[in-house]
Amino acid sequence: MKFFIDTANIDEIKEAAELGILDGVTTNPTLLSREKGKGDFKEILKKICDIAQGPVSAEVVGEDADTMVREGKKLAALGEHIVIKIPFVKEGFKAVGRLSREGIRTHATLIFSPNQALLAAKAGATFISPFVGRLDDATHYGMDLISQIVQIYDNYDFVTEVMVSSVRNPLHVLEAALIGADIVTVPLKVIEQMIKHPLTDVGVKKFMDDWKKLGAEI
């Protein structure tokens, strides 16, 4: 399972890279807006690429396919790691197909139904982002969507990778792993929550106390 970090914050991305599990980075307009005042967004994306050395999703904001394709090409020119993230509305669907056919990697986002995922795969998307947290927020069990998409992609051997997105807690990651999703994109906070277990902390304290009693050095 690949782990992407869902942020445009350089410090957080560096920290995830130091943990040694960083396979890629996802950004979106909201995440980039949180970095306002820290430099030009294109420079931020280039820095992210340097640190990640893997796929970095950058999102278009155009409202028609021509604009999305134009923006996608500009963003793709920033570096070889950039993947073009496109909201899966009708114009976005067209843009995913057009960029994919030109060999530019695409990431269909704001996926909330299995049929959107099916069409994104047909259009040649490299990644799709079904948003589990936002579905949970709306009282729909988000993980049901992941199960259905994984089954559909398995049925037809689609190569599009399922990136579980809008992840809010470690249970989302666990369920994604049990289903067999290809990727999770997670906030740093969730990775930190996954590392931590109170019984590990209690165990470490006991070992340290007992080691002190021994009075030895390694």
Ligand code: E4P
């Ligand atoms: C990732 O690609 C998405 O942009 C992100 O996971 C959305 O998360 P949110 O629902 O917490 O904003």
